[in-house]
Amino acid sequence: MLKKRLWETDHDLSLPTRISEESDKWKRIRCDEVSQDIENSYEDIIKQISHYNNDETTSIIIDTMLNSKCCARCILRFLNVHDYKMYSASEEALLKLISRIREDVLKSTDPKLISSTEHSFTEILSCKPQDKPICITCFDLLYQADTIECIWPIYQSILAHNFDVKDFNLSVSLPTGILVNNHSMIVWIRKMCNDLKVHCSLETLVDLKETFKPLLGWSIGKQTGLVYKGQSQFNISIEYSHEETQRNHMFLTKIPSAEFGMKKTRVKGKHIWTGDSRPNISNALQKVSDEEFLKMCKSCPPFSVKERWKNKPPILEHATIYVGGRYNKFSRDISQTPWIINGIKLAPTSVSECIGEKLRELFRCDDYNIVPAGREDSNVRMLGNGRPFFMEIINPRNPFPSKEALNDVQEEINKEYTDLVRCQRLTMITNKQDLSIIKEGEETKTKTYSALVWISKKVTPEVIDEINKFHDGFTIKQRTPIRVLQRRSPAVRTKKIHYIFAEQMEDNFLTLRMKTEAGTYIKEFIHGDLGRTVPSLGDMIGCHADILALDVLEVDLEWPIQ
Amino acid sequence: MNFNTLINPVYDLKQFKNINEAYKKNELAYLEQYYSKYYFVNLKNSMEDLYIYQAPNKLCVIGLAPAHPLLQRSQDQSSSGHYLSNIQSIEYDAKVKSSINKKSIKAGVAGWIIDTNTRFEHEKELLQNKPFKEGYIAIIKPKQENSDKSLSHCFSEDRYKLIRNLT
Numbered sequence: 001m002l003k004k005r006l007w008e009t010d011h012d013l014s015l016p017t018r019i020s021e022e023s024d025k026w027k028r029i030r031c032d033e034v035s036q037d038i039e040n041s042y043e044d045i046i047k048q049i050s051h052y053n054n055d056e057t058t059s060i061i062i063d064t065m066l067n068s069k070c071c072a073r074c075i076l077r078f079l080n081v082h083d084y085k086m087y088s089a090s091e092e093a094l095l096k097l098i099s100r101i102r103e104d105v106l107k108s109t110d111p112k113l114i115s116s117t118e119h120s121f122t123e124i125l126s127c128k129p130q131d132k133p134i135c136i137t138c139f140d141l142l143y144q145a146d147t148i149e150c151i152w153p154i155y156q157s158i159l160a161h162n163f164d165v166k167d168f169n170l171s172v173s174l175p176t177g178i179l180v181n182n183h184s185m186i187v188w189i190r191k192m193c194n195d196l197k198v199h200c201s202l203e204t205l206v207d208l209k210e211t212f213k214p215l216l217g218w219s220i221g222k223q224t225g226l227v228y229k230g231q232s233q234f235n236i237s238i239e240y241s242h243e244e245t246q247r248n249h250m251f252l253t254k255i256p257s258a259e260f261g262m263k264k265t266r267v268k269g270k271h272i273w274t275g276d277s278r279p280n281i282s283n284a285l286q287k288v289s290d291e292e293f294l295k296m297c298k299s300c301p302p303f304s305v306k307e308r309w310k311n312k313p314p315i316l317e318h319a320t321i322y323v324g325g326r327y328n329k330f331s332r333d334i335s336q337t338p339w340i341i342n343g344i345k346l347a348p349t350s351v352s353e354c355i356g357e358k359l360r361e362l363f364r365c366d367d368y369n370i371v372p373a374g375r376e377d378s379n380v381r382m383l384g385n386g387r388p389f390f391m392e393i394i395n396p397r398n399p400f401p402s403k404e405a406l407n408d409v410q411e412e413i414n415k416e417y418t419d420l421v422r423c424q425r426l427t428m429i430t431n432k433q434d435l436s437i438i439k440e441g442e443e444t445k446t447k448t449y450s451a452l453v454w455i456s457k458k459v460t461p462e463v464i465d466e467i468n469k470f471h472d473g474f475t476i477k478q479r480t481p482i483r484v485l486q487r488r489s490p491a492v493r494t495k496k497i498h499y500i501f502a503e504q505m506e507d508n509f510l511t512l513r514m515k516t517e518a519g520t521y522i523k524e525f526i527h528g529d530l531g532r533t534v535p536s537l538g539d540m541i542g543c544h545a546d547i548l549a550l551d552v553l554e555v556d557l558e559w560p561i562q
Numbered sequence: 563m564n565f566n567t568l569i570n571p572v573y574d575l576k577q578f579k580n581i582n583e584a585y586k587k588n589e590l591a592y593l594e595q596y597y598s599k600y601y602f603v604n605l606k607n608s609m610e611d612l613y614i615y616q617a618p619n620k621l622c623v624i625g626l627a628p629a630h631p632l633l634q635r636s637q638d639q640s641s642s643g644h645y646l647s648n649i650q651s652i653e654y655d656a657k658v659k660s661s662i663n664k665k666s667i668k669a670g671v672a673g674w675i676i677d678t679n680t681r682f683e684h685e686k687e688l689l690q691n692k693p694f695k696e697g698y699i700a701i702i703k704p705k706q707e708n709s710d711k712s713l714s715h716c717f718s719e720d721r722y723k724l725i726r727n728l729t
Binding site for chain 2: 328381383384385450452454456479480482483484485486490505506507508509511527528530531543544546548549551553
């Protein structure tokens with residue numbers, strides 16, 4: 001297996017910069033207008049949350065989570081606020097909102113049931129962001145989703161690779177600890193309700209990812225000017241982790257009703273646990289009753305955490321794009337694709353490399369892959385108007401080159417490899433369905449060839465006439481050639497020769513021009529392949545024949561599409 | 563490469579002069595472009611030698627070598643049929659035992675039969691008339707990929723001619 005090629009392994013990226021001040025990390029990319037909106041849409045919000053929970057439950061949710069030092073955004077999640085824009089408001093604005101909700105619901109409930117002491121909002125508001133206790137239901141991910149510290153690794157990566165894009169899509173992977181901690185919070189709130197003899201209506205909450213992604217997306221968008229779009233061809237993937245809680249689901253293995261099993265397996269010599277995927281943990285948590293959970297889970301309510309989230313380096317990937325064209329091969333010494341057997345290069349270069357390496361520099365991509373309509377052997381030239389092909393461009397940093405740039409690179413290829421390879425009609429393929437034309441072409445289209453042939457008797461006008469009698473075409477039967485029998489099964493293929501024309505040269509030499517059905521083995525027709533191709537050229541003129549040189553004159557396929 | 567040569571290629575015959583001379587001397591010399599020739603000398607059954615043409619992909623084509631009794635002038639055509647019926651089923655290890663004669667024919671190289679010459683069904687005469695080309699017997703994939711080992715017991719064409727006193 002070849003190691004995966006990356007642009008950054010052979011090229012320098014722009015140097016990353018550091019966040020200079022500690023305080024800069026906490027700077028928020030704020031949507032200030034949202035904070036005002038909250039004032040205006042208070043009535044709607046209160047209506048929304050009362051759909052999900054009765055007033056008593058609402059106040060218990062708020063108090064319990066404030067006691068556990070959860071962030072305001074997580075409290076909104078538990079209150080089932082689905083308007084994601086609200087989450088981009090500042091912590092202060094949201095705490096004000098929550099305080100107002102709390103006041104309102106307290107008015108309509110029995111004041112004896114719930115402690116009416118005002119919650120120490122001021123305490124929370126007065127401490128510096130970095131001294132605030134870490135939220136146990138999001139590990140501060142949601143709390144920091146719109147801060148410089150969170151955006152920074154992504155922002156730096158985009159700058160370093162210098163992706164020329166206008167939009168992006170996000171894939172986010174959250175720490176597994178989130179699952180147990182959120183479930184633990186639900187169970188704890190339900191317990192609080194039961195203790196206070198309140199009917200608990202808490203059943204659902206807003207998933208963390210559902211609010212985190214839009215918030216992160218908008219923030220990245222604001223910082224970079226890119227548009228956060230689901231259909232974008234450019235994807236940013238980030239994996240977040242939280243070491244402290246990454247094994248907090250292990251207790252589930254001790255609860256039979258969870259049906260949660262884990263296996264120990266060996267991968268590359270190391271022992272690892274499998275079976276604890278996020279869906280598995282989620283399903284197991286659903287199956288456990290609150291009583292069992294309270295009994296078996298030590299962290300209910302969730303323990304306070306000492307560390308915030310961490311992230312793995314973000315992975316930036318643009319979807320594969322396609323460039324199509326036609327190529328000529330003028331040399332009998334180079335192959336179509338790199339020809340390496342047992343680590344030894346058998347041909348000095350290939351059509352793929354001559355074209356691909358230059359395209360790689362233009363598109364600034366990780367790698368490329370040529371997909372031609374058929375192949376020719378190394379010692380066969382591809383003449384005429386060339387063989388159709390397209391090139392897969394993998395993870396291009398520069399996906400939209402101008403027509404001029406594409407023409408320039410085509411000229412560069414043709415200049416540098418003048419006697420080896422020529423590239424024509426290089427164009428971007430925007431309609432992916434067009435790509436299937438290449439594959440179909442290999443199987444259905446006719447090819448025209450020119451061959452230099454030696455025969456075991458002197459070439460005379462009579463010999464030429466004998467061949468040209470068949471100029472309107474004939475059929476041959478070919479048993480799988482011996483030179484490919486090691487990878488194809490023995491079978492007989494009937495092939496049509498549409499056209500043949502012989503021309504006399506001196507002595508024992510003649511040239512042949514032929515138009516044949518797709519998949520015809522020309523070399524075997526000429527030398528007969530020990531009688532496995534019938535009739536062979538030799539059979540037709542009653543002697544032996546061998547092919548000395550072969551050229552493809554035409555691949556009859558319309559490409560690129562205009 | 564100008565436009566005309568793209569559609570009407572030019573061939574330089576000078577570079578093929580030596581090949582022309584060599585091919586004219588022996589009309590089957592061109593096979594050497596495609597195969598390495600080896601010869602299996604059958605010491606147990608006198609003179610039942612076989613040629614082994616090995617292609618670059620390691621597959622071996624076997625057939626009757628010049629010293630084989632079936633190719634001597636004294637033989638008549640009907641012997642082909644008899645011989646061919648003995649090799650109806652060549653097995654792994656390339657030996658065959660005929661149920662009638664309990665005769666065993668070694669292929670000269672250990673391996674698996676990939677294909678047999680299907681033309682023998684209607685053209686039995688090919689075996690004796692064109693033994694070195696259309697009359698080949700079978701194609702074998704050697705068990706051992708390394709030719710130095712799989713064909714170490716065989717001889718080059720020159721050595722074979724010496725052993726069997728041929729011209």
